[in-house]
Amino acid sequence: MSTGRRVIKNQSLTVLLRRLSPSRHASAAAAAAASAAPATAGDGGRSGHHGEDHCLRSLAASQTASDALLAFRSLDPSLRRTPLCNDLLRSLLRSGEPGHRAEALALLRHMLRPDSTCRPDRITCSILFSNLSKRSQPVEDESLHFVVQMAVMGIFRSDAFRFTELVNKLCYGGGTARAWDFVRAVKDAGGAIETPVCNALLAGLARDREFQKMNLLFSEMKDMGVRPNVVTFGILINHLVKSRRVDEALQVLDVMTRPDSEVSPDTVTFNTIIDGLCKVGRPDDAMALLDRMSIRHGCSANTVTYNSLIDGLCKAGEMDMAHELVARMEREGVPPSVVTLNTLVSGMCRHGRLGSALDFFRQKRHTWADVRGNAVTYSTLISAFLHSNNVGKAMDLFDEMVSEGHSPDSVVYFTLISGLSQVGRLEDACSVASSMKKNGFQLDTKSYNILISGFCKKKKLDKACEVLREMQEAGLRPDVFTYNTLIAASCKAGDFPTVGQLLNKMVDDGCKPSVVTYGTLIHGYCKAGNLDEASKIFQNMDAAGVPPNTVIYNSLIDSLCKDRKIDIAISLMDEMQKKGVPPDVITYNAMLKGLRDRNMSDEAFQLMDRMRQEGCNPDYVTMDILTEWLSAIGEMERLRRFVNGKGVDISQK
Template sequence: MARQPPQSFTNLFLRQNSRTIQNPKTQIRSLATEEFAQTHHQQKPDGLTRIAKEVSRVIRTRPRWEQSLISDFPNFNFLDPNFFPELLKQQNNVFLSLRFFYWLSSHNGFVPDKLLCNLIFDGLVEAKAANAAKSLLGFVDFSPEPGSLEGYVRCLCENGSMDDAVKVFDEMKRSGICASLETWNSALLGSVRAGRSDFVWKLYGEMVDFGVVGDLDTVEYLIQAFCINDNVSEGYRLLRQVLEDGFVPSIVAFNKLISGFCKDRKYSRVSALLHTMIAKNRLPDIFTYQEIISNLRNKRMQSEGFRIFNDLKDRGYAPDRVMYTTMIHSLCKMKRIGDARKLWFEMVHKGILPNEYTYNALIYGCFRIGNIEDAEELHKEMCCKGFKETTVSYNTMIKGLCLCGRVEEARDMFQGMSEKGIARDIITYNSLIQGFCKEGKIAESTYLLNELLEQGLQPSTTTYTALIEKLCEIGDVDEAKRLWKHMQNRGVEPAVQTHDFIITGLSEKGYVAEGTEWLAAMLKSKLRPRKQTLERLIHCLSQGDKLDEALLVLEYMFSIGYSLSERVCHSMVDKLCEKNSHNHETSLGGILQKEITTSEVF
């Protein structure tokens, strides 16, 4: 079980001036260099420096110098213990020096020097070459100095190699080496970025065991770890503790908690956090708003986001263009074009000019309510303002026109893109494919699918779904199944509803046995079919005198909470009366009794 912070957490470890930790890296490197120089300080022959410079030049300029270096200097002993230190000084390139070190190690009689290895190791760490430093540790049996290990840990954490970083911490712990606060925080931050809250609690527990006093950065990483664990309330409790002690974390900690509470729909906590931020002079930034808006996706939640947005404006916070655009886009998704326009004029009145993304958000909002004239007028205005037509702007117009049934106009815009040198992407093709399918123009949609494949674009689930639905609707189930196989062969995951389309299409064609097989495969994959799909299959099974199968599907339908429509119910009763089957009546009675009992329980 992951370790959790103790109850006396804030009393244990917060320190003043918490963000001014000295970085020991430069000092460590200079001390190592000084020690190396003192250890290897000998009277060198005059020619040694000259040869080191010449060898350094060869290493820098010749790609495969290893094959000819000895023949280039036939009378020189490269194993001279004074040579490599001199080369290292002349080379001033740790990667080339490491390559020479590996080459030298392949010769009999070469004994790696501990201080020399430490110097190379420190150079690799300073160059953020974590993998090269790791390979050196595996190649040579030496133990870096504690300060070097700390630098290595920070390097691993910055590279996201948290498993390796934790292993180094374990080795340091076994050797009784306690890292500096900077190194502990670096590891906590790396663990948070990797989503490894288990590492956070392990490392924090060891940090407490060593008696290391933490700072506000430490607090923030623990709060983020709580959020990773979906334990936002505990993170909020920790925040309140440090606030009571007079410490205020950075805006990052607040934003993470806000995001977590938005996901849990605890909007009172979101509002409380926003008010606390303002009171503590941690004014919400664009990322704060984005955390709120990105988590308020359905209409009720988006309305809550809009309320919070207005509340913060009333409290004196000034949103920027990005935030206005985000809110306008959100309102347009809710078809609240009137409110979106109010925000538009409000931002213009404040001297914040709309950009192409603001225009596109409002253009699509106009299309959504069927106001094509306003959408086209906005598009013209955007072009007149000097905004270049882009793939994004064309996609907005094409999708909007298709939404309003103006597919031919959308096709004209699509063709005009290539004439103007504007790239088409998968969204462009998908919008037009969906538009043609909506109009029943399968040939045009299929042509576009083939064209996007020829262009080297990877089709998405959306590309296929509209085509499969329309093919099943017109009875061409075989072509729909061929497309299904094609999308799977290309590694595209079918949408859940495509199963429903094919099952319904097969049922309509009278292929109820195959439709039942598709339903069984769907259930095996733990996918939930639509009510209409099950009803259609039940109807077709009963009309085909497959009452046993129809009753099985009916029982499953009740088990997942669906009710049977009156039309399908009458159809089944008529078929049972026609067959006059006592067994089927008994089975149906049992199913209905089970459904009644379940309903009473709930």
């Protein structure tokens, strides 16, 4: 380019910069004007190039992305260089203005063209990587492809930290498959893959249960020159433990503890396997591993180690061993936590040692200075005393909890409401519910259902309906359990008009009747002697696509037999067989009673053989029915054959 043409271009640049905010761009404009001076013959025009590049690089670095982009576009394409493009790229990617990211991608697209005069370098790759690894930034497939292209060009910057952050970001964002494809593409393109990157991808694959890919990546790490570290083995062991493949996890541990192993297990590794052994009911093996980690491998057990072991022993009912482990924990100076306390308290309560649990809690509050118990501790004790019907002690503990400064949470309130309702202290349960609301907690559907169920059991339907109204006023919709409870109580009370209203309301609320709903209605109408209505509901089940179960058939068959409609009952039993609904001993007993009342002995003998063939064992009711009836008609031999599992229907021999 001639000196005169360069002067014209630089003068146009100066005009452009002045057109922007003059006060902000005075220095940049001055620099551009200074660079407009013709190059001296001695420098061959190089000073003009240097001045113009310096001007735009300064602008891109110090001014807004929009201004830098505008200035960049005004520059002759032949004068654009990679450092200038990198500065602009960094500015565009940092900007939060709409459209700037698309401009950045367009710039990268241009830089990657084979004929580009500003090809990307390692700094370009680093800028893009740094931006992609930020949590707030989107990760487009095109951006990932750009990184792969740079790896192909041999300018991939091996920044393990940024690479790991990007893989983590993709995996946690539900894009583990994208992370897998990206890492493998970078590897295939010649980019360096380091251990932290593989660990991040392994963890993502484990969360998504992509076990085949985990095994493949683990086996390929050696070929890639990537050395697994303790984190790598930890991810693998954690995956095996969560899959309940504890023996395989122990095999991996054996590999780590070999003399020629380059990676030694740490306390976290042992803790993971110990916890896994406890969860699969192998506390003895877990205890053996505790001794192995400390004696043979010099790994000190910590609070997490002991908590896992104590929990495993408590669940196995080994309470004495759990207490011995606590004593060992104290001797070795391992600090207990509130989890330690709660695990022991819960274990003792679960095995009926309520007094010991409370004494242990009282004692450790003084000897374990930093462990005072929390809402979980009190909730466990309160629940245990409520289930043992010691309501007074439960309420004393609740008062103590509040006085100790432990604010009750929704779990504690729910425990009280549930426990008090189960022991029939419904007024107290309602009082707790009121206290809960005063303290800013909202009762959920489950809590209201417990109160409704309690009042229904007490045959206080009016109170149950009051709770229902309160529930709806609180903005909660009754669920199928709510309606089933109220319908069952109304059926027992013989209040069928209310039953109909509840059923209609249930449908209007969009709550689909379940098989329990239909069973409750059919049983209620059968008990009331209204077989016609029960039959209508039975037919409605088919239209609603809800298949009847054995209990529903039993209600109808029993009522039909009592109403001496034995032929219809027999046809219903045949229908059960066709629909694959297995009859039980209650079904057969109802049929045998009906046949006895009609003195239909031949049909009874056929039914006895059918009962034997289907493997349904008679109970004491069956034997009472048959003994009384068959002895009266002189057929005790048939009864003996039936008891001995032999055929009794002679007509079929």
